[in-house]
Amino acid sequence: MLDIKKIRENPEEVKKALLKRNYKVDFNVLLELDEERKKLITEVEELKAQRNKASKDVGQIKRDGGDASHLFDEMKKASDKIKELDIKAAEVDNKVKEFVEALPNLPDDDVVAGGKENNQVVKTFGKKPEFGFEAKNHVDLATNLKLIDYERGVKLGGNGFWLYSGMGAQIEWALLNYFVSEHIKDGYEFILPPHMLNYECGYGAGQFPKFEEDVFRLQGDRFMFMLPTAETALINLYRDEILSGEELPKRLFAYTPCYRREAGSYRANERGMIRGHQFNKVEMFAFTKPEESDALQKELIDKACRLVEGLGLHYQLTKLAAGDVSASMASTYDIEIWMPSMNEYKEVSSVSNARDYQARRAALRFKRKGEKKTELMHTLNGSGLATSRLLPAILEQNQQADGSVIVPEVLRKYIGIDIIK
RNA sequence: GGAGAAGUACCCAAGAGGCCGAAGGGGCUCCCCUGCUAAGGGAGUAGGACGGGGUAACUGUCGCGAGGGUUCAAAUCCCUCCUUCUCCGCCA
Numbered sequence: 001m002l003d004i005k006k007i008r009e010n011p012e013e014v015k016k017a018l019l020k021r022n023y024k025v026d027f028n029v030l031l032e033l034d035e036e037r038k039k040l041i042t043e044v045e046e047l048k049a050q051r052n053k054a055s056k057d058v059g060q061i062k063r064d065g066g067d068a069s070h071l072f073d074e075m076k077k078a079s080d081k082i083k084e085l086d087i088k089a090a091e092v093d094n095k096v097k098e099f100v101e102a103l104p105n106l107p108d109d110d111v112v113a114g115g116k117e118n119n120q121v122v123k124t125f126g127k128k129p130e131f132g133f134e135a136k137n138h139v140d141l142a143t144n145l146k147l148i149d150y151e152r153g154v155k156l157g158g159n160g161f162w163l164y165s166g167m168g169a170q171i172e173w174a175l176l177n178y179f180v181s182e183h184i185k186d187g188y189e190f191i192l193p194p195h196m197l198n199y200e201c202g203y204g205a206g207q208f209p210k211f212e213e214d215v216f217r218l219q220g221d222r223f224m225f226m227l228p229t230a231e232t233a234l235i236n237l238y239r240d241e242i243l244s245g246e247e248l249p250k251r252l253f254a255y256t257p258c259y260r261r262e263a264g265s266y267r268a269n270e271r272g273m274i275r276g277h278q279f280n281k282v283e284m285f286a287f288t289k290p291e292e293s294d295a296l297q298k299e300l301i302d303k304a305c306r307l308v309e310g311l312g313l314h315y316q317l318t319k320l321a322a323g324d325v326s327a328s329m330a331s332t333y334d335i336e337i338w339m340p341s342m343n344e345y346k347e348v349s350s351v352s353n354a355r356d357y358q359a360r361r362a363a364l365r366f367k368r369k370g371e372k373k374t375e376l377m378h379t380l381n382g383s384g385l386a387t388s389r390l391l392p393a394i395l396e397q398n399q400q401a402d403g404s405v406i407v408p409e410v411l412r413k414y415i416g417i418d419i420i421k
Numbered sequence: 422g423g424a425g426a427a428g429u430a431c432c433c434a435a436g437a438g439g440c441c442g443a444a445g446g447g448g449c450u451c452c453c454c455u456g457c458u459a460a461g462g463g464a465g466u467a468g469g470a471c472g473g474g475g476u477a478a479c480u481g482u483c484g485c486g487a488g489g490g491u492u493c494a495a496a497u498c499c500c501u502c503c504u505u506c507u508c509c510g511c512c513a
Contacts, residue, residue: 041472041482042472042482044482045473045483046482048483051493054493054494055494056440056494058439059494060440068439069493072493074493076492077493222503242469365469374469
């Protein structure tokens with residue numbers, strides 16, 4: 001959520017920044033509503049002050065044994081008026097909130113304007129493998145090697161599900177182990193959150209109300225949903241809390257499956273495990289003071305890159321243009337891994353700095369030592385990494401002429417073999 | 422799933438329509454006394470959100486789990502919800 005004060009004070013600047021996303025707004029309506037809101041608040045608060053004073057007087061008169069009923073009529077009228085104005089103020093306040101909540105984050109100054117076409121590759125690791133034979137896609141490789149059972153996955157869960165079997169499950173698990181142990185080595189705190197979350201989590205994460213349809217909702221009296229990413233849980237960890245400055249930065253990571261409806265997004269070229277209703281991901285998350293968040297973003301990017309490099313896979317690091325940065329974020333770098341069969345790079349990690357945008361909505365605050373006022377934290381997140389897209393990349397990039405696949409060295413200690421036949 | 426009880430500040434806890442921005446402890450901060458890992462005395466200790474104000478002093482409103490309601494007036498009465506605890510049932 002953006003700061004309404006900033007819009008009040010400098011609407012043109014905000015407008016200009018949003019335009020980089022190709023997002024056009026007119027703040028006149030908002031500013032009018034905001035004025036009306038202030039007016040109503042002032043009016044109703046004056047009445048309340050009067051009522052409070054009168055109530056005190058009544059108490060005093062009664063204690064002195066007098067009769068205060070002559071005050072009641074007038075106070076009744078004031079109370080009715082207060083009720084009426086309170087409702088009106090709440091309505092206007094809601095409109096203001098709705099307007100502001102719908103606004104995406106301001107892209108950082110160094111984020112270029114425009115859409116995907118303006119994304120910039122800032123780093124490349126390794127190179128496209130060249131096969132002296134006809135390379136297979138990961139679906140065929142995984143099926144032939146009995147790593148993934150697509151048909152029985154569909155039998156169990158329906159379209160968009162697969163299951164890992166035997167060595168496939170072991171490799172997937174080895175990837176998770178590899179990531180987890182690297183994060184622990186780096187001093188990050190391991191979190192295993194609930195997979196089912198309440199509505200407040202969706203709201204705090206900026207997911208709701210806009211994207212309610214994108215999640216799997218559970219039956220029951222209360223609104224519960226399956227988390228689409230561990231980020232949704234982690235951002236809410238300190239919701240409505242005030243941490244002390246010394247506790248920051250907090251570096252966390254979590255492993256969860258991610259559950260997504262992905263309604264209508266299936267495409268023929270995204271076969272296999274590129275897009276499913278459930279996939280595994282290790283998520284990194286950081287809560288920081290504002291002045292630390294740039295350094296933390298670098299740190300997260302670096303960590304994510306190192307993980308892929310450890311696997312020896314060819315990838316590129318891309319800095320996203322404003323229009324491709326998701327709504328809550330101010331800056332995003334994607335790690336895109338080479339998928340030979342698709343002849344394109346697919347995202348395996350997205351490292352973003354939300355600045356105070358998420359924190360404002362989730363009320364994530366901290367207080368510096370000796371200071372009285374609270375400040376909003378900055379939040380950052382990044383996949384580290386999504387395993388379900390890495391396994392296909394490993395299969396495709398490491399395949400041999402005979403259909404076998406070389407196991408990346410860092411995974412060998414987990415599964416005990418160096419080639420899958 | 423059934424039956425009870427409870428949620429008040431950093432913690433414990435009183436309060437039962439107006440005298441409650443909320444007694445009393447503990448803790449913490451400062452001071453005094455005391456030559457010192459004890460003890461005693463005194464003072465301070467509700468945050469936060471949203472407004473007003475030269476965005477300063479100061480000041481208004483809301484805050485006793487959350488949201489509604491009754492009333493001139495609600496921590497206190499009523500309703501709904503959430504959470505915690507105890508007992509029973511069921512169960513990985």
